[in-house]
Every structure is written in C-alpha cells, then in structure tokens.
Amino acid sequence: MALRPVHVIVKALDAPAVGRFWAEALGWTAYSPGVSTYVGPGGGLVWPHPEVLGVDVVPVPEPKSATKNRVHLDLATTSTAHQAELVDRLRSLGATPVDVGQGDVPWTVLADPEGDEFCVLEPREIYRDTGPIAAVVVDCADPRAMARFWGEATDWTLHEVADDHASFRSPAGVGPYLEFLRTPDAKTVPDRLHLDLLPRPGDGKEAEVARLRTLGATGLDVGQGDVPWTCLLDPEGHEFCVLAPH
Incomplete structure (x- = not known):
C-alpha cells in the first residue's frame, strides 16, 4: 500500500484567473472540469497524468495571509537567458x-497574482528533465522525519x-521532485498549497487513511463537510488530502 501524489492544490479567491496564470506560466492548458480549474499539459485533460504533477x-x-507559505513551487529553466525571459513574462502576466x-x-522569488510565493530557478542539471515544475518545496523543521513519513x-x-533537506521523485523518474527544506520558522497558518494523494487501484481510501494515521498523520476539519476525500495533517502540520480511488 502506498499513495501517489497526483496534483498540487492551489487555493484562490479567483480560481479561473489564477488557473489561467499558472497555465500561461507553465506553458500548459487550463481546464474547467468542475468548480476547480485544473492546469495540465495541452491536448486534452488527462488525470491522473502519467508523467506530470x-x-x-x-x-x-479567504485571501492569502501575509505569512509566507510553507509550500511553494520551483520552476525550472534551461539557461540564464531562459530564466530572465521567464521572469519577464511572468511579471507581464501579473x-x-x-x-x-x-x-x-x-x-x-515571485508571487502569483494572489500572493503565493514561487521561485524561478537558475538552470540546474538535476532539473533538466522535470518539465516546467522543477520541485514542490516544503519548509519543515526536520527533513529526516519528513523523509520517513512521506517515504x-x-x-x-x-x-x-540529510539534516537540512530531503528529496523524492516519482519511481518512474519523471516529473518534479518533492523536496523538504529545513527552515527556522514554525508553521502558524494554513497553507494555500498542498498535495493530493491517490490510492493505487484496488487499495481503499479508508485503509490508506488508517495506515497514514499509524505513521503519525492526524485528521483535519477545514469545514469540508461530506466529501469523497479525507483531509489530513502530516506530523509537522502540513495539510494534504487522500482522494477516493480513481
């Protein structure tokens, strides 16, 4: 039993507008399958996507608070010229x-139109094949403990x-990395970004939730009501959701 990260949730006052921003930023397409705006590669909505997050x-x-998010996206670039061009283009998008x-x-370091921080990285060899999102980065107090839980x-x-960082990637070796970085500040407010996880075919959501609780996850009530997913907190209080099997 294990769960697959399938997308990053971004909370927004104006989801269609923020979705359009991220579609333009990543060179992807904004889809509207329901109340949310899903951003993924062009050519038609594929979910869960086999290669990208x-x-x-x-x-x-609620608008974003003034507190820095403890989860953010790092964007990949292929050259210093590409980095400069991407920053200029993103600023023109808001x-x-x-x-x-x-x-x-x-x-x-930039913020999207609703204030969510993200980084446009200088070219790095490790991210040469990740696609536009190099990494989902999570601030934490203990990367080794986060590696044990998320592993x-x-x-x-x-x-x-290591003591100051930990990193994961899809077992297929595609898409972005999931990175945990040691930071001195403590978590004080809910994040605007979090991961959604999907059980493998044949695995039940409730069994997975029970397993996560034995690993140190705790329940989270954000007023979600009767929904087909379960909201949880990891051992350091980072929000995430377990979806119903697809």
Missing part, C-alpha cells in the same frame, strides 16, 4: 517580486536525505 486551483473565500529574506541568490506514505523514491 498537475496544478488544481480551487476557489476559497507576478510580482517578493522578498522572503532570500538575499543575494541566483534564483528569483512510507507515498510510492515516490527517496533520492537524498
């Missing part, structure tokens, strides 16, 4: 520069673990 923008009534205390670094929770492969 989609972005599902869901409408919420992204704004953000100072999160990064100092003098080779990557650029058991998902079917992704642990690539590296």
Whole structure:
C-alpha cells in the first residue's frame, strides 16, 4: 500500500484567473472540469497524468495571509537567458517580486497574482528533465522525519536525505521532485498549497487513511463537510488530502 501524489492544490479567491496564470506560466492548458480549474499539459485533460504533477486551483473565500507559505513551487529553466525571459513574462502576466529574506541568490522569488510565493530557478542539471515544475518545496523543521513519513506514505523514491533537506521523485523518474527544506520558522497558518494523494487501484481510501494515521498523520476539519476525500495533517502540520480511488 502506498499513495501517489497526483496534483498540487492551489487555493484562490479567483480560481479561473489564477488557473489561467499558472497555465500561461507553465506553458500548459487550463481546464474547467468542475468548480476547480485544473492546469495540465495541452491536448486534452488527462488525470491522473502519467508523467506530470498537475496544478488544481480551487476557489476559497479567504485571501492569502501575509505569512509566507510553507509550500511553494520551483520552476525550472534551461539557461540564464531562459530564466530572465521567464521572469519577464511572468511579471507581464501579473507576478510580482517578493522578498522572503532570500538575499543575494541566483534564483528569483515571485508571487502569483494572489500572493503565493514561487521561485524561478537558475538552470540546474538535476532539473533538466522535470518539465516546467522543477520541485514542490516544503519548509519543515526536520527533513529526516519528513523523509520517513512521506517515504512510507507515498510510492515516490527517496533520492537524498540529510539534516537540512530531503528529496523524492516519482519511481518512474519523471516529473518534479518533492523536496523538504529545513527552515527556522514554525508553521502558524494554513497553507494555500498542498498535495493530493491517490490510492493505487484496488487499495481503499479508508485503509490508506488508517495506515497514514499509524505513521503519525492526524485528521483535519477545514469545514469540508461530506466529501469523497479525507483531509489530513502530516506530523509537522502540513495539510494534504487522500482522494477516493480513481
């Protein structure tokens, strides 16, 4: 038993507008299968996608707080010229520069039109084949503990673990990395981004939820009501959801 990350949820006041932003940012397509706006590769909606981690923008009534998200996306680039061009294009689409205390670094920190932070990375060899999203990055206090939990929770492969970081990737070696970075700040508000996980064919959602609870996950009530997914918190309080089997 193990769960597959299938998309990143992004909460937004104006889900269609934020979905259009991310579609333009990633060179993908915005689809509207229901109340959310799903962003994935062009050519028709494929979910779950066999290679990429989609972005599902869901409408919420609350704006983002002033607190920095503890989950964000890193975007990949292929050259310094590509990085500069992408930053310029994103700013023309409504992204704004953000100072999160990064100092003098080779990557650029921006925020989407509703204030969610993300990074446009300088070209790095490790991300040469990830597609437009290089990594989903999670701030945490203990990357080793996060590696233990998420390594058991998902079917992704642990690539590296140290005191200050841990990284996973799909067992097929495609799509973005999932990275946990040690940070000094504590989690104080709900994040605007989180992962949704899907059971394997034949595995039941309730059995998976029970298994995750034995690993240290706890229940989460965000007022979701009677829905087919289950909201949980990992051992450090990062929100995520387990979907009903597809």
